[in-house]
Amino acid sequence: MRQMNVMGCGIAALVASAGLAVAGGPSLSNTLGTPGMGGSYIAAFHAHDDGSGEKLYATGSFTVPGVAGTTNLARWNGASWESVGGGLVNQYSNTMTTFQGDLIVGGYFDSANGVAGTAKLARWDGTQWHSMDAQSEIFLNSVWDLAVWDDGTTGEQLYVAGNYSDIGGVGGPDHIAKWDGTTYTPVGGTIGGAVPLIVLDIHVADLGDGEKLYAGGRFLTIDGVPANNIAAWDGTSWSALGDGVTPSAGFAQVLHMTSWDDGNGMALYVGGRFANAGGQPATRVAKWDGTSWSPLGAGLDADCQELVVFDDGSGEALYALGEFAHPDAGTFVLAKKWNGETWDDYLTSNDGAFGGIVYDAGEGTAMHIGGSFSSVEGVSSNRVISVLGASGGCNVADLAEPFGVLDFSDVVAFLGAFDQMESGADLAEPIGTFDFSDVVAFLGAFAAGCP
Secondary structure: OOEEEOOOOOOHHHHHHHOOOOOOOOEEEOOOOOOOOEEEEEEEEEEEEOOOOEEEEEEEEEEOOOOOOOOOEEEEOOOOEEOOOOOEEOOEEEEEEEEOOEEEEEEEOOEEOOOOOOOOEEEEOOOOEEEOOOOOOOOOOEEEEEEEEEOOOOOEEEEEEEEOOOOOOOOOOOOEEEEOOOOEEEOOOOEEOOOOOEEEEEEEEEOOOOEEEEEEEEOOEEOOEEOOOEEEEOOOOEEEOOOOEEOOOOOOEEEEEEEEEOOOOEEEEEEEEOOEEOOEEOOOEEEEOOOOEEEOOOOOOOOEEEEEEEEOOOOEEEEEEEEEOOOOOOOEEEEEEEOOOOEEEEEEEOOOEEEEEEEEOOOOEEEEEEEOOOEEOOEEOOOEEEEEOOOOOHHHHOOOOOOOOOOHHHHHHHHHHHHOOOHHHOOOOOOOOOOHHHHHHHHHHHHHOOO
16 A cells, blocks of 8 residues: 655645645545556445445446456455456446445446346345346436435335436336335426436435435426426425526536535535526535525536545545646646635546545545546556545655655655755644654654554
8 A cells, every 4th residue: 555645745735725734634545546447437436234344335437457347336345346246237337325235336337247127227235136127228218326315204215316217117207216125106206497307416414404305417397396407305395495506508417415514504515517506606516505505615617526525634624526627738636625715726636536435445534536537646546546534643754755664765854844844844733833843743653653
């Protein structure tokens, strides 16, 4: 495993812009990305226990080099990526969740390892794949998101969102449905409007008035209720979120939602492609507090693919993942961090991100980011990179190559940074003041060694 410490290494600019000058700052790990995935991209992660212990699953459009049966789906066993039932045949997968103890996978694949009736939607019980009788072999059908929710009337059910018609057979629901383990039923009614219709994301949240299922995508109505690309289901009926999110031209779409309390109460954060929220300017990201919309600074310069809440050691914050602009040709901003007023560039890469999860995959709690990249902050990492939260110890002292080895080069790097009053040497309170306490902190970390 190769870790790169955020402080005093090749991403000093990141430290300055993101305000990460704290002792034991976050570090990058490419453990999951070496060799990582070949192919196009990772779309999503999910933590699931199939009876052998909880593990991290990844899905998208990829294969793991040298590992058979990992097409579009793989599981991290603590040391390497491995097959899950032979993988998914052709195309790609978008989403995963756990329902009734089984792993549910949805996307645009032909089958799960050739099992009949598993096109686009399949169930893994830890031993074998099963059909969910979605009857989604039709070319145009695709599943984009899954969620499990109990609306208080029928017990937990699996909610299925996407671009499909007649799920479960002729006359079945369109675009959004729920499944009780046997039967698909409508969720109120389907979406409509003069836009390319699709439900891309669903999310369960309680903003203070009870849990609701939020649906986002491309639509102008749902069950006949006017709702611009986003709506809420309370178990009985759909309702709009004010004026929703709208474009400046063409069509808008919601790509991802998450809920978070930034200190002002729980709210729904919405990312995607839009220019306005609630009738006011909000570029590609906005906040719904249950009553009204508000922008998040000047917004984002490219589509927001995913929103993740993570504490990298400097406090819990909201991160936006995507493929954001960078002044250097061939370089993109993979992740941006919301500081409460503006979006700070957080990570750069050679391509974009699509999914993220906060999970301990063996190196401590981390934000794992998946996408189509092969390099992050100059470190080779194929389709997945991990941001490890601040932990102190050897990471603080590991300032020079080879990373993961504490030797005299780290001492030289620290002394040079201390002499120049660079952030890599600012390891102890008071932060911003270079004094003997920083020397003591470095020596203590160096003496502790790397695990």
